[in-house]
Amino acid sequence: MERPYQCREPSCDNANTQMVSNVALGKSAFQSSTLESYVASNAVDGNINGNIGASSCMHTEGMSLDTYWEVDLGGVYVIVNVVLYNRLDCCGDRTRNVQVFVGFDQNDYVLLGYLEGLLGSQHTFQMDTHTYGRWVRITRDSVPDEMNFCELEVYGELLTNDHKVRYGQLPNKIGVGTVLRSVSGSSMVDCAVRCKTSNNCAGFNFDSSTLDCTTLGTATTSDNVQEHLYSYHMG
Ligand SMILES: [Ca+2]
Incomplete structure (x- = not known):
């Protein structure tokens, strides 16, 4: 799936016709804990099926305020937006007060996206101009519960000299x-x-x-x- 890339830098006047792709697809993903077979990589397998039975959702284990899920994009990307797809068969209310962090590394996370309240079935977090990063991390603000969602897409393109x-x-x-x-x-x-x-x-x-x-x-x-x-x- 591709979406329009809104380039707003002076150096890319002709770039608005470019398309960006989901650069999180198939990348290395990690999470704070794992319930059964619901591993972190299920959220970057390209399948947005919201039924936990489809074996395509991530799921942490245990009630914790420190729950996280993150993906290493494998390089620095210009990030345009982040799309989160919720679990739909139950327990979607666990995905609330969602925070999206972007970082050059795991010690450099900056909070760049936040949605107060319930996520619903899916939500697009639009990133500001000049959002660059290699890592994307999902956490929740003050939600002491297990985390479960089924796909996270990061739309962007590899950072090059053109940017x-x-x-x-x-x-x-x-x-x-x-x-x-x-x-x-x-x-x-x-x-x-x-x-x-x-x-x-x-x-x-x-x-x-x-x-x-x-x-x-x-x-x-x-x-x-x-x-x-x-x-x-x-x-
Ligand atoms: Ca999935």
Whole structure:
């Protein structure tokens, strides 16, 4: 299944005709515990059948606030949205207050999606512009119960040089790299702190007219490191 990719970076004016695919399909998945044969990989097997009897749902064991499920996409992707398909034969109310974390690694998770209350049969978590990551983790806020859902799809495409933007123009130096996050309503000091306290941030851009703060960083690709000389640009 493919869906339109909404590219919003300056460097990809012609990219809106591109299609993205489910990059979680068949990837390595893990969960905090497993009930019987309902392993983590059941949620990335391409089958959205919501009946637990179809052996295509994941299921953790035991009541715990620390329950999680996660998938390693195997590379850094531009993530457009995440679609979660619930268990339908019973127990769908366990899938509530769902949190979607995205990270470059398992120590770098950032909460980027949240749905308060019941999920229903399925839900699409739209990611903000400049969402990059390799790992996607599902948890729930304050739900001390077993977790069971039947499929998780991550729509995106592999991060390449085509996604990188030019920024931080200083005399004789132009930085070329990836945007980590872009938030509005910031101050220059807040923007600097945001970068300093963020993993992978190598620089930032603060636009004093729009108050937009953009943090910039390295991507874990095999690109020539010399292309990623970052600089600070006080817009
Ligand atoms: Ca499945």
